[in-house]
Amino acid sequence: xxxxxxxxxxxxxxxxxxxxxxxxxxxxxxxxxxxxxxxxxxxxxxxxxxxxxxxxxxxxxxxxxxxxxxxxxxxxxxxxxxxxxxxxxxxxxxxxxxxxxxxxxxxxxxxxxxxxxxxxxxxxxxxxxxxxxxxxxxxxxxxxxxxxxxxxxxxxxxxxxxxxxxxxxxxxxxxxxxxxxxxxxxxxxxxxxxxxxxx
Ligand code: GDP
Numbered sequence: 001x002x003x004x005x006x007x008x009x010x011x012x013x014x015x016x017x018x019x020x021x022x023x024x025x026x027x028x029x030x031x032x033x034x035x036x037x038x039x040x041x042x043x044x045x046x047x048x049x050x051x052x053x054x055x056x057x058x059x060x061x062x063x064x065x066x067x068x069x070x071x072x073x074x075x076x077x078x079x080x081x082x083x084x085x086x087x088x089x090x091x092x093x094x095x096x097x098x099x100x101x102x103x104x105x106x107x108x109x110x111x112x113x114x115x116x117x118x119x120x121x122x123x124x125x126x127x128x129x130x131x132x133x134x135x136x137x138x139x140x141x142x143x144x145x146x147x148x149x150x151x152x153x154x155x156x157x158x159x160x161x162x163x164x165x166x167x168x169x170x171x172x173x174x175x176x177x178x179x180x181x182x183x184x185x186x187x188x189x190x191x192x193x194x195x196x197x198x199x
Pocket of ligand 1: 030036037038039146
């Protein structure tokens with residue numbers, strides 16, 4: 001698993017702090033508590049990789065992990081929304097940064113949206129998927145905590161999300177079940193991400 005080499009590089013809270021825009025990167029989005037950190041850790045075969053993203057005060061930063069030995073291959077952890085209460089002006093600044101990042105970042109090759117399989121496609125998730133669709137960027141939806149549902153219910157949830165996304169966004173978005181607890185779906189996710197990063 002080439003993603004097992006991933007390691008923390010930097011956290012950017014202004015555009016000027018981003019690494020030079022020359023490589024390949026995949027962004028990870030998800031609402032708070034969806035299970036994004038756990039999924040990142042399982043996909044990268046590490047116990048605490050994404051812990052740094054959860055440091056208080058880091059709710060408005062893009063956290064970069066580099067994937068050696070290649071140059072400029074990055075996983076980018078976007079802040080989770082849902083709980084963080086931030087002042088209005090900060091929010092506006094952050095929204096602008098994020099809009100700009102999605103619209104203009106050349107290195108961005110794909111978006112992964114992590115959702116709780118029991119609560120998929122909330123407004124924030126649709127906003128993120130919309131960003132990707134707007135610039136023709138491929139996206140991959142990870143429906144995690146699949147262990148919380150029986151096999152039949154999880155399969156039904158997968159089909160429902162797939163149908164919904166196809167209707168709204170066409171064929172640009174793939175979907176899979178995942179469980180960090182049961183370590184289910186990691187290979188499928190690695191395949192997609194590794195392809196986008198050309199690992
Ligand atoms: P984040 O806020 O999106 O980064 O979410 P975390 O990865 O921190 O997970 C939020 C909570 O859900 C934690 O209590 C995790 O232990 C739990 N969790 C995450 N993934 C799974 C999973 O696949 N199965 C189950 N049962 N619990 C999970």
